[in-house]
Amino acid sequence: xxxxxxxxxxxxxxxxxxxxxxxxxxxxxxxxxxxxxxxxxxxxxxxxxxxxxxxxxxxxxxxxxxxxxxxxxxxxxxxxxxxxxxxxxxxxxxxxxxxxxxxxxxxxxxxxxxxxxxxxxxxxxxxxxxxxxxxxxxxxxxxxxxxxxxxxxxxxxxxxxxxxxxxxxxxxxxxxxxxxxxxxxxxxxxxxxxxxxxxxxxxxxxxxxxxxxxxxxxxxxxxxxxxxxxxxxxxxxxxxxxxxxxxxxx
Amino acid sequence: xxxxxxxxxxxxxxxxxxxxxxxxxxxxxxxxxxxxxxxxxxxxxxxxxxxxxxxxxxxxxxxxxxxxxxxxxxxxxxxxxxxxxxxxxxxxxxxxxxxxxxxxxxxxxxxxxxxxxxxxxxxxxxxxxxxxxxxxxxxxxxxxxxxxxxxxxxxxxxxxxxxxxxxxxxxxxxxxxxxxxxxxxxxxxxxxxxxxxxxxxxxxxxxxxxxxxxxxxxxxxxxxxxxxxxxxxxxxxxxxxxxxxxxxxx
Numbered sequence: 001x002x003x004x005x006x007x008x009x010x011x012x013x014x015x016x017x018x019x020x021x022x023x024x025x026x027x028x029x030x031x032x033x034x035x036x037x038x039x040x041x042x043x044x045x046x047x048x049x050x051x052x053x054x055x056x057x058x059x060x061x062x063x064x065x066x067x068x069x070x071x072x073x074x075x076x077x078x079x080x081x082x083x084x085x086x087x088x089x090x091x092x093x094x095x096x097x098x099x100x101x102x103x104x105x106x107x108x109x110x111x112x113x114x115x116x117x118x119x120x121x122x123x124x125x126x127x128x129x130x131x132x133x134x135x136x137x138x139x140x141x142x143x144x145x146x147x148x149x150x151x152x153x154x155x156x157x158x159x160x161x162x163x164x165x166x167x168x169x170x171x172x173x174x175x176x177x178x179x180x181x182x183x184x185x186x187x188x189x190x191x192x193x194x195x196x197x198x199x200x201x202x203x204x205x206x207x208x209x210x211x212x213x214x215x216x217x218x219x220x221x222x223x224x225x226x227x228x229x230x231x232x233x234x235x236x237x238x239x240x241x242x243x244x245x246x247x248x249x250x
Numbered sequence: 251x252x253x254x255x256x257x258x259x260x261x262x263x264x265x266x267x268x269x270x271x272x273x274x275x276x277x278x279x280x281x282x283x284x285x286x287x288x289x290x291x292x293x294x295x296x297x298x299x300x301x302x303x304x305x306x307x308x309x310x311x312x313x314x315x316x317x318x319x320x321x322x323x324x325x326x327x328x329x330x331x332x333x334x335x336x337x338x339x340x341x342x343x344x345x346x347x348x349x350x351x352x353x354x355x356x357x358x359x360x361x362x363x364x365x366x367x368x369x370x371x372x373x374x375x376x377x378x379x380x381x382x383x384x385x386x387x388x389x390x391x392x393x394x395x396x397x398x399x400x401x402x403x404x405x406x407x408x409x410x411x412x413x414x415x416x417x418x419x420x421x422x423x424x425x426x427x428x429x430x431x432x433x434x435x436x437x438x439x440x441x442x443x444x445x446x447x448x449x450x451x452x453x454x455x456x457x458x459x460x461x462x463x464x465x466x467x468x469x470x471x472x473x474x475x476x477x478x479x480x481x482x483x484x485x486x487x488x489x490x491x492x493x494x495x496x497x498x499x500x
Contacts, residue, residue, distance in 0.1 A: 021282030032271030047295040078440045119440040190328045190369040
């Protein structure tokens with residue numbers, strides 16, 4: 001399937017609890033949809049453990065390859081939260097106590113009547129030259145350094161950080177889509193789809209078979225384009241070809 | 251968090267529909283849980299698009315680094331199903347029509363009264379020297395070549411292929427776990443957890459904060475070990491330390 005968007009990104013999910021199966025990642029799909037609406041496509045995603053070397057290696061691979069990298073997880077106060085120090089090492093900058101982050105956290109713990117202890121102070125350590133990303137939910141900020149955006153792993157917090165980040169990235173043309181549900185197995189329409197792709201060059205086609213029962217199966221075909229006119233023409237052409245072969249669709 | 255299992259694996263998820271956010275991947279978490287029960291830990295996961303170069307690059311990285319690689323997606327009959335040819339190229343072997351796969355598919359389509367057309371015959375192309383992995387649901391087989399296991403992307407089919415595969419891989423010691431729910435925020439128990447980790451060396455600790463409301467929040471602490479005795483001692487020690495600090499748990 002052709003990628004129609006020119007701006008690309010990668011996602012780096014950090015956390016043993018995802019890899020062990022204990023926690024099901026819900027962040028990736030959320031970010032993918034939001035970025036897609038914003039005109040940015042995700043070209044790759046990786047999940048690595050809470051291990052500095054692994055995080056550094058993956059981050060260095062991805063940040064050189066893609067326009068944006070978004071990371072989730074590993075910025076809390078415990079022993080397995082090693083994202084901030086890994087990002088600092090990847091960029092070869094110091095990890096320092098950020099005064100702004102320190103004040104935000106100090107104020108937050110005062111407000112909720114908890115001690116701002118040494119462990120919590122770890123969350124004020126931010127790579128030098130990084131800009132903070134506000135955390136409206138639980139104060140501890142994310143941060144942005146060059147093309148890398150570091151978010152929390154807790155979905156509610158991550159959502160808030162992503163929203164704030166996307167406000168600062170110009171929205172690009174986003175993809176428009178048409179969906180056709182075909183009452184035939186994939187193997188009977190594959191050649192038609194290939195023909196449509198040869199004729200209409202500014203589109204992309206996704207083909208998603210489904211099977212609910214012996215009487216209810218088929219393929220959900222999704223045509224995507226940045227161009228309304230191409231989308232319409234390709235969709236009409238597909239319908240014409242299906243009718244010619246007496247294949248039902250809706 | 252320390253990895254206690256000696257056998258490691260990577261998962262490679264193939265499909266634009268996952269990267270675009272259209273489809274939420276459900277396979278990763280299923281595989282992770284099943285492998286964990288089998289004594290195999292997942293050390294890394296990647297998701298790449300239906301692009302041969304990207305698949306080959308990721309596969310060559312992962313298969314050299316880990317004992318097992320499991321891939322999902324891209325073995326259907328359409329234009330964007332390029333996994334089999336990518337795997338063949340990664341291993342530098344020919345992609346050939348596999349007689350056994352051809353017969354299985356031919357029989358299946360005869361049975362369900364559908365034409366075994368050219369497009370469907372694509373699914374009989376398997377890298378030379380690979381062994382087939384049975385597909386009890388919809389016939390088109392997966393395959394295994396060296397340490398790489400190639401599964402379908404449709405969850406029901408993937409589950410069946412994984413079950414058959416795990417029957418052939420010796421079960422290793424699996425991890426045993428103890429869970430303690432602590433009525434305190436993560437920042438107040440982080441130092442206790444670090445202390446426990448210094449004393450008990452054959453365990454691993456995961457710390458998972460949760461927040462349901464202002465009155466219902468805390469941390470789910472999971473202690474893991476291969477050793478029942480260590481697990482019990484470390485868990486009792488943790489409870490003792492929490493009590494000493496007057497922190498409630500259950």
